[in-house]
Amino acid sequence: MTKKNEPLSARLTRMQMSRYERERRQRQIIILGSLVLAVIVVVLIAAALVDMFVIQPQRAVASIGDRTINIQQLQKRMRYDQAQLRGRFNQLQQQVVQLQQSNDPSAAFLQQFYQQQLQQIVLQSSAEQIAQNALSTLIDDSLIRQEATRRGITVTPEEVTEELERSFGLYRKTLTPFPTYTPVTPDTPIPTATGEVTATAAAGVTPTVTPEPTVVLPTATPRLQPTSITEGDFQLLLQNTLTEYQPLGITEQDLRDLIASNLYRERLQEAFAQETPKIAPHYKFDYVRFNTLEEAQKAADRLARRELTFTALISQTNAITQPAPIGSGASLDWTSRPSVQNQFGMDIADQLATAPLGTPTPVITSAFGSFYILLPLGREDRSLSESELQSEQRRAFDDWLSGARENAALVKRLIDPITVIPQAVRDAARNFLAQYGGG
Numbered sequence: 490m491t492k493k494n495e496p497l498s499a500r501l502t503r504m505q506m507s508r509y510e511r512e513r514r515q516r517q518i519i520i521l522g523s524l525v526l527a528v529i530v531v532v533l534i535a536a537a538l539v540d541m542f543v544i545q546p547q548r549a550v551a552s553i554g555d556r557t558i559n560i561q562q563l564q565k566r567m568r569y570d571q572a573q574l575r576g577r578f579n580q581l582q583q584q585v586v587q588l589q590q591s592n593d594p595s596a597a598f599l600q601q602f603y604q605q606q607l608q609q610i611v612l613q614s615s616a617e618q619i620a621q622n623a624l625s626t627l628i629d630d631s632l633i634r635q636e637a638t639r640r641g642i643t644v645t646p647e648e649v650t651e652e653l654e655r656s657f658g659l660y661r662k663t664l665t666p667f668p669t670y671t672p673v674t675p676d677t678p679i680p681t682a683t684g685e686v687t688a689t690a691a692a693g694v695t696p697t698v699t700p701e702p703t704v705v706l707p708t709a710t711p712r713l714q715p716t717s718i719t720e721g722d723f724q725l726l727l728q729n730t731l732t733e734y735q736p737l738g739i740t741e742q743d744l745r746d747l748i749a750s751n752l753y754r755e756r757l758q759e760a761f762a763q764e765t766p767k768i769a770p771h772y773k774f775d776y777v778r779f780n781t782l783e784e785a786q787k788a789a790d791r792l793a794r795r796e797l798t799f800t801a802l803i804s805q806t807n808a809i810t811q812p813a814p815i816g817s818g819a820s821l822d823w824t825s826r827p828s829v830q831n832q833f834g835m836d837i838a839d840q841l842a843t844a845p846l847g848t849p850t851p852v853i854t855s856a857f858g859s860f861y862i863l864l865p866l867g868r869e870d871r872s873l874s875e876s877e878l879q880s881e882q883r884r885a886f887d888d889w890l891s892g893a894r895e896n897a898a899l900v901k902r903l904i905d906p907i908t909v910i911p912q913a914v915r916d917a918a919r920n921f922l923a924q925y926g927g928g
Contacts, residue, residue, distance in 0.1 A: 551906045553631040567625040569739040578610045616918035620906040630750045644752045660717040661765045762882035770826045771840040773867035777818035785852040785860035792849045799864045
């Protein structure tokens with residue numbers, strides 16, 4: 490309580506001091522609150538940036554066994570695939586222009602072929618298609634690496650480096666020369682295929698064989714070996730390539746990973762090729778194909794009643810042109826099981842493997858919707874032709890990869906790739922399709 494005799498000025502000073510203290514405390518509270526708010530904002534922004542640039546890119550898009558594919562890997566692959574498509578498109582366009590300016594009579598066919606390739610690229614260039622294909626490629630690469638590891642197949646960093654250098658034209662190892670061919674002069678005369686007999690045979694004289702003239706094969710011109718570039722040229726080309734890839738986020742390590750994936754694929758394909766049997770069942774048979782079940786059953790009944798032979802049925806079938814309830818017939822010499830499966834389907838191949846020889850089979854409905862009657866004539870194991878063997882080797886690898894892709898316990902797609910397409914990929918795809926008529 491103030492004293493009665495206290496001066497008014499003293500009482501006012503104490504009031505002013507009290508007010509000053511309140512205002513100072515208020516300012517402190519405001520400043521402290523502002524600092525706290527600023528810290529909270531900074532923390533939230535930092536958390537958002539960490540989530541955007543660190544956490545989100547590491548989110549798994551798919552898992553393949555014990556490995557995962559994250560968003561960052563997928564988006565990088567999208568950008569790379571889009572650049573590759575655009576590069577192929579530009580190359581083909583240049584070739585089409587050159588063909589249009591050429592007077593070569595065969596240019597029209599090549600031009601049509603290239604135009605079809607251009608259309609295929611356009612169909613693959615939508616952002617959604619790029620996203621789906623990119624994820625499928627990464628899944629395949631992971632499956633191939635895991636299978637290669639299981640089989641003990643490896644790719645060393647040195648092999649990747651060698652392949653990288655070779656892709657630019659740098660060959661450090663001495664190349665094995667291509668074989669050359671020397672002239673061949675037979676030591677003894679070669680008789681003709683028929684053995685031309687002289688007229689003295691009629692007189693009881695031992696016939697002689699007129700020899701072929703001595704054959705001398707010309708020396709084959711050896712193919713030229715590729716010329717190696719220098720180390721300096723290689724480094725310059727590599728740096729230029731990396732500079733072009735830099736806007737896509739592709740580093741030298743990414744480039745090396747791409748090469749390693751290709752090497753793993755090649756070596757796993759070679760492993761499957763080595764395991765592919767070179768001998769397969771072969772069948773000799775006649776067949777008639779029908780377009781309707783009714784006509785097929787009529788023919789089967791006539792064969793059962795011995796009203797006509799199978800040869801006559803083939804002749805009658807091939808003579809019918811209009812209308813066409815009957816397709817065609819033929820006699821096939823020894824044909825491999827893979828070829829039969831490709832041409833007629835699995836059901837036909839199975840019948841040829843088990844049906845009695847020399848007896849027409851019942852009507853068989855093929856997987857392609859036609860109806861067949863077969864006459865098995867023989868079956869035995871024979872060697873596959875070179876082209877058939879190569880086809881079977883490719884099919885063995887493709888069948889394994891297709892089965893692995895469809896293994897739900899092994900491959901799990903966790904995020905739709907379309908939802909994580911980078912905006913730059915969307916914009917580039919939209920502009921490309923608008924320019925080249927893709928919609």
